[in-house]
Amino acid sequence: MPESKLTELLRERGLRLTPQRQLVLDAVKELGHATPEQVHVRVQHIAAGVNITTIYRTLELLEELGLVNHAHLSHGAPTYHAGEDRHVHLVCKECGGIDELETAQLGPLAQLLCEEHGFHLDVGHVSFVGICGACKR
Known part of the structure; x- marks a missing residue:
């Protein structure tokens, strides 16, 4: 059986799975976009002894390994999502729904910010808050 990407990356750092x-x-992958608290609830269904501190530390490690990314979608805790694809989040303040936008679509804005302000936008951590089409109707 082939070694998982997680196992391989941990082994390279001298850590174990x-x-x-x-x-x-697994919880982050299943939930799509999840706060550490939501991950904790999911993990607790399988392993009740896992505490929230372990969740936070593990999410930080997984992000360092490039297996998850986080974004701040509200004033609360960061939201994590699995995968190496970076994307912009569209967050509905009415229903709480999250949609995704390709980072390339912010290219002109990122270029403008760089040229006029010397500011380098991290488009993978950008989120826009507004009202989605369904709630607008």
């Missing part, structure tokens, strides 16, 4: 690490990664 623990059940908690795998559970956290």
